[in-house]
Amino acid sequence: MTIPALEVAGIDKHFGAVEVLRGVSMQVAPGEVLGVVGDNGAGKSTLMKVISGVHRADAGTIRLAGAEVAFRTPRDARNAGIETIYQDLALADHLDVGANIFLGREPVRRLAGLIPMLDEAKIHGEVASLLARIESHIPDPSARVLDLSGGQRQAVAIARAIYWKAKIVIMDEPTAALAVMETENVLKMARQLASEGIGVLFIGHNLVEILKVCDRVMVMYRGRAVFDARSNQTSQTELIRYMTGYADAETNN
Known part of the structure; x- marks a missing residue:
């Protein structure tokens, strides 16, 4: 059996x-997109923050590529291969695309073999190749992130995850407030991440998008994972029944 990218x-x-969370268990395989849905207060955000090192769990275990991990900070999680793409993206607006992709991990070269200098040629070359690879529609890699559209900003964050060989990417409401064409591009890039062998957690409320882009869907309700199914074996109606607690109530009666 394939070892889960995340368990x-x-x-x-x-x-x-x-x-807030009550005995939540889940798995994501390498190259799989798992949709995580639930009403406000279901525990989705808290679960993602536990996985990404923002919060520490009170009980339970996290395994990344089969190895048990315990993160003290988001930096620990990122260094281990977990990238999170939040709604606000956490990008440095006044820096350009390349600077954001390499932020904190800038390549250097040594002048005369002694003096360390930022290797701008390597950054520009790597960024141009990467953006072409994900078909990002960013016309100028030297543009400030501040001047990019919402979808283009998502592309920068996704490019960073691919370049640094993330094992898991958490996409938190990635299409919120995007225009239709940009939404389609972000969904396409989620599949691009999966094609690179990355496990993707796609958190959202738009069930049409979720069923379109995700391989599986997990529903959370009041801090528990209450339903998990292949996207092609469920429906919006069934997901809503679990999201609102109706299916749970029927089971208990």
């Missing part, structure tokens, strides 16, 4: 007396 088991998380 979480029995994750609990409390904030004071509030139980």
